[in-house]
Amino acid sequence: KNQVEQSPQSLIILEGKNCTLQCNYTVSPFSNLRWYKQDTGRGPVSLTIMTFSENTKSNGRYTATLDADTKQSSLHITASQLSDSASYICVVQRTGRRALTFGSGTRLQVQP
Amino acid sequence: EAGVAQSPRYKIIEKRQSVAFWCNPISGHATLYWYQQILGQGPKLLIQFQNNGVVDDSQLPKDRFSAERLKGVDSTLKIQPAKLEDSAVYLCASSLEQLHYSNQPQHFGDGTRLSIL
Numbered sequence: 001k002n003q004v005e006q007s008p009q010s011l012i013i014l015e016g017k018n019c020t021l022q023c024n025y026t027v028s029p030f031s032n033l034r035w036y037k038q039d040t041g042r043g044p045v046s047l048t049i050m051t052f053s054e055n056t057k058s059n060g061r062y063t064a065t066l067d068a069d070t071k072q073s074s075l076h077i078t079a080s081q082l083s084d085s086a087s088y089i090c091v092v093q094r095t096g097r098r099a100l101t102f103g104s105g106t107r108l109q110v111q112p
Numbered sequence: 113e114a115g116v117a118q119s120p121r122y123k124i125i126e127k128r129q130s131v132a133f134w135c136n137p138i139s140g141h142a143t144l145y146w147y148q149q150i151l152g153q154g155p156k157l158l159i160q161f162q163n164n165g166v167v168d169d170s171q172l173p174k175d176r177f178s179a180e181r182l183k184g185v186d187s188t189l190k191i192q193p194a195k196l197e198d199s200a201v202y203l204c205a206s207s208l209e210q211l212h213y214s215n216q217p218q219h220f221g222d223g224t225r226l227s228i229l
Contacts (some may be wrong), residue, residue, distance in 0.1 A: 031215075034217070042222050042223075043223055100157070102154030103154050
């Protein structure tokens with residue numbers, strides 16, 4: 001079954017600290033993996049999209065890594081800010097299919 | 113560029129009533145998606161349009177849900193009659209994707225939060 005599992009479900013960190021969110025997937029055949037940020041009451045916003053050949057991709061303080069062999073991805077947030085408080089959703093697309101498989105997200109809370 | 117517009121932002125109805133949501137995608141985006149997002153979960157695809165044709169509606173509960181995208185631009189999603197389990201946020205997204213899949217990001221609207229009493 002094509003699935004995307006994220007951990008942890010929720011995370012609380014202090015402002016200025018770094019954190020790493022995990023994503024494991026069983027979606028096959030793999031096309032690309034996406035990370036989205038979703039603020040409360042808003043729609044998801046794309047952070048990164050990585051294909052099979054890409055190991056890492058950065059977007060400001062956000063750095064995503066991909067290990068297609070182990071089917072794992074991580075999202076690293078550097079020097080967290082209060083505005084980083086949101087849900088982070090990992091999404092995987094299969095080759096040849098347009099439909100995306102969404103994880104349930106990690107809810108991050110950054111405290112002052 | 114203007115983002116994906118959705119209305120209304122909130123809707124409260126009683127079960128067995130009908131409701132409709134509207135979406136205006138980003139100009140020039142050929143592909144439009146409707147998602148259902150239940151609290152604490154990731155979005156679930158309901159239907160995908162390529163211009164004004166349906167590409168994927170395999171997870172759309174067709175006995176009560178319907179959607180159309182006339183003229184390949186705006187789209188409406190309707191629920192009739194609504195059930196308690198339909199309480200969720202309904203998200204619309206669009207992308208530049210043309211005939212074949214691509215790595216184009218999906219741009220989401222802020223959704224319609226539906227509460228069924």
